Amino acid sequence: MKITSAEVFVGGPGKNYVTLKIMTDQGIYGLGDATLNNRETLPAKYLQDYLIPCLIGKDPRNSEDIWNFFYRGAYFRRGPIAMTAIGAIDMALWDIKGKIAGLPVHQLFGGKSREGAMVYAHTTGGDIEQLLDSIAHHQEQGYQAVRVQCGIPGMPKDGYGVAGDGEDANHFITQYGELPKEEIWDTDKYLRFMPTVFEKIRERFGNDLKVLHDVHHRLLPREAAAFAKELEQYNLYWLEDPTPAEDQSALKLIRQHSTIPIAIGEVFNSLWDCKQMIQDELIDFIRISATYAGGITHTKRIVDLAHIHNVRTGFHGAPSHSPISMAAQGHLNAWAPNFGIQEYLVLGTPECDALFPSDHHYKNGMFHISDAPGLGVDFDENQAQRYSYERRYHPVVRLQDGTMWNY
Incomplete structure (x- = not known):
């Protein structure tokens, strides 16, 4: 079994959900969530430009090796953007594993x-x-x-x-x-x-x-x-x-x-x-x-x-x-x-x-x-066409004298 393609969708009802869909040569697909709240386009772009090209041709069953490929193979590790993108891939691979086995993921x-x-x-x-x-x-x-x-x-x-x-x-x-x-x-x-x-x-x-x-x-x-x-x-x-x-x-x-x-x-x-x-x-x-x-x-x-x-x-x-x-x-x-x-x-x-x-x-x-x-x-791709990205921000916090504080 090989990964043949992957696609990222951004948008949703009231939220900019970032959804990853990984396809295989046997028609089985997996889904992952890469929604980094109010910074959604960043993990989406990281997936599209850097991670997905490295996925093509890999065996989706080897999720442990793929996880380490993206984590240990990156000189600049961790951080919310990279880990959210890796997280979406990992979820999708576990989704595929469960579908291959015919079992819900918790059974694995x-x-x-x-x-x-x-x-x-x-x-x-x-x-x-x-x-x-x-x-x-x-x-x-x-x-x-x-x-x-x-x-x-x-x-x-x-x-x-x-x-x-x-x-x-x-x-x-x-x-x-x-x-x-x-x-x-x-x-x-x-x-x-x-x-x-x-x-x-x-x-x-x-x-x-x-x-x-x-x-x-x-x-x-x-x-x-x-x-x-x-x-x-x-x-x-x-x-x-x-x-x-x-x-x-x-x-x-x-x-x-x-x-x-x-x-x-x-x-x-x-x-x-x-x-x-x-x-x-x-x-x-x-x-x-x-x-x-x-x-x-x-x-x-x-x-x-x-x-x-x-x-x-x-x-x-x-x-x-x-x-x-x-x-x-x-x-x-x-x-x-x-x-x-x-x-x-x-x-x-x-x-x-x-x-x-x-x-x-x-x-x-x-x-x-x-x-x-x-x-x-x-994930219904036809429904996804109803939605598009809308920029949003978290609030920021100031003390009463104007000093910036922790949100």
């Missing part, structure tokens, strides 16, 4: 460790009451775990992860602009207010609800340590990205002062980015994604290392990942002995389902992978 890892993977939803509100209503709405949909973000009094209501005035907090997804929007951040106001949010959540919903919160890199290490210590009484499932992920030694300070579970890693793209924090057990959940971390092959290595050190998975799953990436992570979730939880934002609009048909599904707080061969997701 060793089979299922669970029937369904617990997922968490995003809940939000411009104020506490709106947030509490959003949580109640998602509980009615069966969610057992929610990430909570709330507007802070004295700060603009449309900050990170928060629905602004007139927006539906129950179906809110951050919309990115054609140029970067500038958000305003005030650490003191945040630190004073957020503990009251968790107090109200526990008063209304009790202790069984799994509550997660994303600081999104906004705190200095001392601030993060004090904040984590104060939040212990509210029994959070995790505190995500309390400080910028680059400074991993800062996690030691948090560990010295708090037992709150820490989740980090969605901006990482290799084992080497997170090796120290896993081995030193400075985190409790690793948040890498199969797209940004070089595909299934490399993500599985990270999961195996994490397992040894009592770190559970909590894969990134924002809507910037296409259903192909979510399927790849779904198979890893089904297998991983150290599975924790999966981020989940509903992608199942009629337009998205038409572009990426599959039988994977959500039910009662769990994501279920189908038994279809390969990744279990298809």
Whole structure:
């Protein structure tokens, strides 16, 4: 079996999904996701100009050698662009392997460790009451775990992860602009207010609800340590990205002062980015994604290392990942002995389902992978012709005096 061609498609309903399709001489094809959020054309171009020409003629069953060919064969290694492009190829090759074997991909890892993977939803509100209503709405949909973000009094209501005035907090997804929007951040106001949010959540919903919160890199290490210590009484499932992920030694300070579970890693793209924090057990959940971390092959290595050190998975799953990436992570979730939880934002609009048909599904707080061969997701090229690339940017953040801060 040989690879005969590969094609990259950019576009999708409301998102610039980057979809790779690899064809073989036996008519079997594989699909991969190379969506690097708000930098989508870069991995697409890297695939088209540099990686795809090297794929032609290779045996797609040799995915391990192909992965190392692109990783070890590159003098300038790693980085989100290269690893996202390699990740798409790797997903597509595992998709082909599963189709050849007539098995879903998780069976090639060793089979299922669970029937369904617990997922968490995003809940939000411009104020506490709106947030509490959003949580109640998602509980009615069966969610057992929610990430909570709330507007802070004295700060603009449309900050990170928060629905602004007139927006539906129950179906809110951050919309990115054609140029970067500038958000305003005030650490003191945040630190004073957020503990009251968790107090109200526990008063209304009790202790069984799994509550997660994303600081999104906004705190200095001392601030993060004090904040984590104060939040212990509210029994959070995790505190995500309390400080910028680059400074991993800062996690030691948090560990010295708090037992709150820490989740980090969605901006990482290799084992080497997170090796120290896993081995030193400075985190409790690793948040890498199969797209940004070089595909299934490399993500599985990270999961195996994490397992040894009592770190559970909590894969990134924002809507910037296409259903192909979510399927790849779904198979890893089904297998991983150290599975924790999966981020989940509903992608199942009629337009998205038409572009990426599959039988994977959500039910009662769990994501279920189908038994279809390969990744279990298809791609409709006719539907893809409806969409084209539209440039978008993440917001940027400034303090109230104008100083640039961490997004």
